[in-house]
Amino acid sequence: MTMDLNQKKNDVPVLKFQRVAKRFPNAQINAVNDVSFSVNRGDFITILGRSGSGKTTLLKMVNRIHEMTAGDIFFEGENIKNLNLQDYRRRVGYVIQQIGLFPHMTVAENIATVPSVLKWEKTRIDTRVDVLLTLVGLDPAEYRNRYPGKLSGGQQQRVGLARAMAAEPDLMLMDEPFGALDAITRQTLQDELVKIQQKLNTTILFVTHDIQEAFKLGDRVIIMDEGEIQQYATPINILFEPANDFVSQLVSAEDAVQKLKVLRAGAIASDLGFQTKSGDLRIDKDVYLDKVLARFFETRAEYFVVTGKDGQPIGQISWEQFKNFAQFRKDGVDSKKEAV
């Protein structure tokens, strides 16, 4: 019985938009217009668009900060209009650019907000706070009792992230969470978020206006413009098969090096086609292609064996193939292959 339930939970998309639209009062046009898409468990989806494209409105309709004016949104199969607003929001983590930590509460009290309204036991909350602080790279002993005002912007957003994850939400909404941070801190937090997401298999919806960030973080990217989804696909598909002029213009602005920085080895690996030997050089599927290029130069290898989550070989990248790909020739990549 429980197995069936779990099975069912995994089959149903975590989030499903069905012809959703939003028109703000006194506006002439829809901020979001007739949008449908779905997000599966464990997906890291980035939403990319200019300001005014409707990307933030789209995100904020999920936790009903903005109410949709048409259509339906389903959360784990249930129409969110039928869910108790507070109960529902407690199952959805929320991180915003301005962070919004409660200045009069310690780091621990901030993180414990949702667990405490859910009436968790104190020991469970304390343990959870320490686990989360460690996860976001802050030493619990040092930071637990500090106040937000004494933290740097990067540290504050780490706490913001921990607070949003406190009650093990089924979905995380992130609205340009790293937008106000300096470039170095931003990059560190991006890398850590990817690691955390892979470790916990969290489902994330992440809004950004930064193409690199969108492509680097997202398993799939939603490109928004004028309130509509222009394309919803893997980074590699967007780069090679832009759905329309808007998308192709958007991605053509990026040069080859930038593209290598946002695509991962797994995305361009071709079928293995031979038995791996112990002397083969291996590379993880999640390594970005600029690092792969560096490895080619360092090792002068002819090819790398690409390995999956458990270290098992799942494909290969040859130097020839890589060169073709880096010149963005389509034969460099098996275009039918989905990014892993």
Place this chain on the structure above:
Amino acid sequence: MAAFFSKFFPYFTKHWDDMGELLLDHLQIAFTVLGISLIVSAGLSILIYRSEFLSTAVLGLFGAIYSIPSLALFSVLVPLLGLGKPSAVFALVLYLQYILIRNILAGFHAISPAVLEAGAGMGLSPAQLFLRIRLPLALPIIIGGMRIAIVAAIGMTVIAATINAGGLGMLLFEGLRTHYPVKIVWGTLLCAGITWIANSLMYEIEKYCLKKANGELPAKEVIKSIYGKKVA
């Protein structure tokens, strides 16, 4: 001058019980006024908080009332409510609305919208959001308003003695009427004394609330770890 000092302290030893009574009467009026004013201003603030138009209108109205000299307002109210405490309390409550409502609104409007959006987005109910977030963050400015209000109330209660409301003003005005400086000075000193004490007390509370709101107090856990061990 020597005559003044020869009467100054003997007056106290002779009349300290009457003076004490007037002092308590004064405090009673001032705190009754403050209590009623807080309830009224809190209620009005809730009603007008969300509307910029209403906020401006109500503050404008009470601002205008605040500018009426107290003697003039008392003389308008006496025909309606009669001589004595009711007229005085009513007038003073009217005066304090401006100070209190202005600070209550300012306190709640000063909270960062991001903090409120984060709180609501995490699933805090309106009541939880109010008690855990809004109130503690708005409190320093509200307490600041109460501090000014209490000082104003103590001061204006003196004038209320002109319509026979009681309090230290009775002593002071009696001294004026009978050309008896000792009474005037004692009245003034006592009045200044309680104003100073009330102001200092409220100021300490205000500072504490401000530190609390800004996260500058030592955390509870830290206090526990320092003092808990000594006690145990």
